[in-house]
Amino acid sequence: MIKESINQSFTVAYRYQVHFTKALFSIANPVLARFFASHATDIMAKALVVVDDGVVEHHVNLLQEIRAYFESLQGIVLADELMVVNGGEQAKNDHTLVDRIIDAVDRHGIDRHSYVIGIGGGAVLDAVGYAAAISHRGIRHIRIPTTVLSQNDSGIGVKNGINYLGKKNFIGTFSPPFAVFNDFSFLQSLSDRAWRSGISEAVKVALIKDAVFFEWIAEHAGALTNRDADAMEYLVYRCAELHLQHIAGADPFEFGSSRPLDFGHWSAHKLEQLSGFEVMHGEAVAIGIALDSSYSYLMGYLTHADAQRIVQLLQALGLPVFHPLLDAEGTDHPLLIGLDEFREHLGGRLTIMLLQGIGKGMEVHTMDASRVLAAASMLQNDFEVQL
Amino acid sequence: MIKESINQSFTVAYRYQVHFTKALFSIANPVLARFFASHATDIMAKALVVVDDGVVEHHVNLLQEIRAYFESLQGIVLADELMVVNGGEQAKNDHTLVDRIIDAVDRHGIDRHSYVIGIGGGAVLDAVGYAAAISHRGIRHIRIPTTVLSQNDSGIGVKNGINYLGKKNFIGTFSPPFAVFNDFSFLQSLSDRAWRSGISEAVKVALIKDAVFFEWIAEHAGALTNRDADAMEYLVYRCAELHLQHIAGADPFEFGSSRPLDFGHWSAHKLEQLSGFEVMHGEAVAIGIALDSSYSYLMGYLTHADAQRIVQLLQALGLPVFHPLLDAEGTDHPLLIGLDEFREHLGGRLTIMLLQGIGKGMEVHTMDASRVLAAASMLQNDFEVQL
Known part of the structure; x- marks a missing residue:
């Protein structure tokens, strides 16, 4: 009558739209209004909006525009508090912001059919998304990423997280957003450094997935660094796709x-952490791409010409391929320590993506310490010194 | 070239086994050993074990047995700290226990391919499951429920959670366990009150899903209250199924x-909260079942005979069907306040399960306040007074 065990098995279906638009909160823009109308019920929904202070600084009318836009909508009402929060890594370095959002969810009676809307860079979205994911076991979360990096990478994906004792994303969940709105207008106010730094994630995804996109980036490197809007919009779109x-x-x-x-x-x-987050994520990724491409060459997986092209493209995009913090020697080299930490993070067994061609990734489970250091040396010496 | 939006859609498949056994940590019991062997890799896995102090109190050799059992296993090593934690609702009334577990996950290097194992009642499992779900975005979580209630209901399901400012499960996630081990031996040490109280969830699931199971419970009410192990084991099994x-x-x-x-x-x-959790969850559910069954009768959905049978079965099982805290009048009656809070919790629109027969649930979206109070009166007056 009683079996030894019951096998439980089910699937959960997720679906969300990533929208691409400009001037999202202009009354003339129907994208957000249409979205809310399509999800309207006979119950008034509520929206709690959390905005990165870096965005407010450059878009001084944004809060006013958000209020006006929501006033024009039926079926949804804005919580009477627009939360403006500190942006950058500090947003996720401890539990403070998350606690503030949970408190607001409680005070404003935001339920599972209401919305928590995050507007900002990747760090703010990571913290807001986490707070939304754990409140009432998951409130509908809308992301409005405002940087190249968040529009083409973290902001459209399924992860959130905060740091714990300096350990990046130690706490978090996998929780797909309810919808994402990529508003290209926000990109215009980014610093040159932030504009460029997000491009490295596009180079990354092109290298492991799509040689044609890599060629497109190479052809448009000049336009991208010269802040050509059309070029950047396509880069964000294709990378997101x-x-x-x-x-x-x-x-x-x-x-x-x-x-x-x-x-x-x-x-x-490791580099971000060592630099106290002075090195931006996208810059650190550019260096990481250059390092693993060089390593792929030294291991014989990638041709010298391809590795060199990758490094040269990153440089043409105004991205760094080396950092003085990596100028070290011996077994306590930051890269070897970082590799050990990463192995431990993965539970004892490395899985590292490398390249066997442009547009073609390959996974390995070990890395040769001396060749990792040799790859770093190559980058320090303008790709001239070889093993 | 750039579309207005990209539709993202995917499914995530979950699978876990719920095992039924006795003396799980006896060296002679191969169930857990087989489980770990089937998930072994070339990497040594780690296990962090968190035990409800109420369980340790009644099973004084348990910690020693756990250590001995793990010493007999290959491929998995126990963290050198067995965490014994306060059981009952206090485990989830604030963030303290969750923080302790996250700290231990960090200190012991528990990664996504290692295990956090919770042993205890529903409240401890809710807190441990939540801590496991948010650490590293989800560590493998094994539940070993030790009460009737957790073995047949919360412990085998997909939710976790902690309370926030007295609001039940305000914080939590949906995170299926990696595996569940229902060890019937733990049930023997339960108090009569705890033993009986878990039966109400079985009555509940029988009433909405399975008339045959309801008849089985009715036939075995005597055996169940007399602590017949075979009867209880089948009840837990069928309810879990x-x-x-x-x-x-x-x-x-x-x-x-x-x-x-x-x-x-x-x-x-509402009743649990009002009583300061003096009323056990299963007892409160028995009262809630009696109330909604009586209400179903007063609304004409359920026959008087069926409603009376339900109330009498709960009484025969030694479960309460009324509580003095519900002896009140007027619009500030705790039940009407509770109904309002529940409506708000659901975002403004009620969805309430009622009965249209034994084994047959039906959903409604409104409840008639005067008939809710009349249903409570019936229960207070031994099911005699009617509207």
């Missing part, structure tokens, strides 16, 4: 060990 | 408003 395809294709919640989209990231995380 | 079937069947992560398994729960939550 490849990123989304990857997530939908295999293991969206990373139950396995394979994380192709983390190409170039193992060393990037 | 129906519960699991329901979760797998529709909307496991409750994206919609329908929550059939919450039959009898809207008033139960």
